[in-house]
Amino acid sequence: MTVVAASGLLAGCSDEPVATPVIHDISEPWQEAPFAVAEDVLARIEAACRQGDLVPATVPIAVMDVRGAGVGVVILADPRNQGECLVVPGDAPGTFAMSVAGAARGIGLNLPVGRLAISNETIGTAQLGPLDGRSITFVHGQVGADVGVVEIVLPSGQRVQASNWSRGWFAAWWPGEEQAFRWNIYDRNGVLVSPS
Numbered sequence: 001m002t003v004v005a006a007s008g009l010l011a012g013c014s015d016e017p018v019a020t021p022v023i024h025d026i027s028e029p030w031q032e033a034p035f036a037v038a039e040d041v042l043a044r045i046e047a048a049c050r051q052g053d054l055v056p057a058t059v060p061i062a063v064m065d066v067r068g069a070g071v072g073v074v075i076l077a078d079p080r081n082q083g084e085c086l087v088v089p090g091d092a093p094g095t096f097a098m099s100v101a102g103a104a105r106g107i108g109l110n111l112p113v114g115r116l117a118i119s120n121e122t123i124g125t126a127q128l129g130p131l132d133g134r135s136i137t138f139v140h141g142q143v144g145a146d147v148g149v150v151e152i153v154l155p156s157g158q159r160v161q162a163s164n165w166s167r168g169w170f171a172a173w174w175p176g177e178e179q180a181f182r183w184n185i186y187d188r189n190g191v192l193v194s195p196s
Helices: 002-011 039-050
Strands: 061-066 072-078 081-089 096-105 118-128 134-143 147-153 159-161 169-175 182-187
Touching: 039 061, 039 072, 039 081, 039 096, 061 134, 061 169, 072 134, 072 169, 081 118, 081 134, 096 118, 134 147, 147 169, 159 169
Parallel strands: none
Antiparallel strands: 061 072, 072 081, 081 096, 118 134, 134 169, 147 159, 147 182
């Protein structure tokens, strides 16, 4: 179910049957678009994130971004709680460990977003020991119900497609420390609605 949610975005709203997603290995090289991984990999990434007790156990996954290099970005959110963590390969093969994490709680923390908008964006940079000390930049935020794709355009022209599981949040990451970028927002039919 989670794999379908992660990849269903690419199918849009057509009446054609959704193809079974290609299952990737999380250790593949980084890619500009997120990809689907096996259910057990998603479960291990989630477990590593939840070990930090960032939010109550009842707070669901809002989105998880997986696009290679063994890294996963996890957002846990409900109207009063928000937790985010960066998960990297653990010491033992097939394991994961939380590398960077943060959380917030409070009434009115995560307010509704316009149907074709994003808000509450957070950007950060981290150096990851398991990735030989290389830096990565990650971004996440809330997303409206009618947004299909959130695209990050870096100064180099490289385009990074964020993960959007249609649960009100998006997330993405890319190699390096480049935090200057612009957004492109597309609706569910792939129409550009909000360049910046």
